[in-house]
Amino acid sequence: MTAIRNGTATLGTVTLVGAGPGDAGLLTLHGLRALERADVIVADRLGARAVLDQLAAEGVELRAEVIDVGKTPGHHPVPQEEINALIVRHARAGREVVRLKGGDPFVLGRGREESLYCEAEGIAVRVVPGVTSAISVPAVAGIPLTHRNVATAFTVASAHDPIEQLPGGSDHTVVLLMGIGTLGHTAGVLARGARGADCPVAIVEDGYGSGERVTVGTLGDIAALAAVRKVRNPAVVVVGDVVRLSPHAAHLRDRETETTSRDRTNHPRSRAVGSVSRSMAAARATTSTRSDRKTLQP
């Protein structure tokens, strides 16, 4: 990116980089090149710090000074205004600044707030998208957000915001970020709506990290399961029929097969279960899972 002259001073630039969910393999090439060029990297803790540590462990030498602003869920030791001011201060001093944020900066990441602030201060900003945890973390549990005949749309939401108006039924996948603290409430709200208490739910903790773990239940029992398992942030909560496609959901499919063979009506729910079973049968031949992933066996 070309440096901008402001009077006599040459301004640096800011590159907002998505670090992905915390695995250096999921950083983009544009992101890596930006890190290599940077003079200063202002990094969040969740996702971003793990990527920098992995790059160092793999022998990638970055010349930049790294400033850890320490954002983890619910814990922001450096307030947002100070982060904004810090980035601008370094860019004004002529430095190439990378603002490294977990996942994708524009998915519940306040990325546009930061870039608007820089632009208002006359600093040029480039954005390098990242792999969002909303899609990549369910994938470690074998959960696609859409699947033919099972779900054709999905919604990503912050569990801190009201979820009463979320669209669709169990064929419309809901992905909740920051969803552990309010899980009991959210599950209750969604269970009372079109999805119902039997709608499958998966929680994937610390996707791609050493604490990666999958818990599968239903809207009716997930809060109790999470309490027993002491489920913690960071975690992604996935709600919808697609959860049945996970290799970790065998117990749900078994339970539903028993119910449907007892109740051979033409009820829409029976058809949905049948559709997932057919998809699973087709997928079994090609799906492999990492043997070290930990699953709930209720």
Ligand SMILES: C[S@@+](CC[C@H](N)C(=O)[O-])C[C@H]1O[C@@H](n2cnc3c(N)ncnc32)[C@H](O)[C@@H]1O
């Ligand atoms: C403030 S949001 C930021 C989301 C980010 N911009 C993205 O696109 O992934 C932080 C939330 O993302 C989710 N998250 C991020 N990385 C994760 C990971 N590796 N495993 C599980 N959840 C993760 C958690 O729900 C966490 O509370």
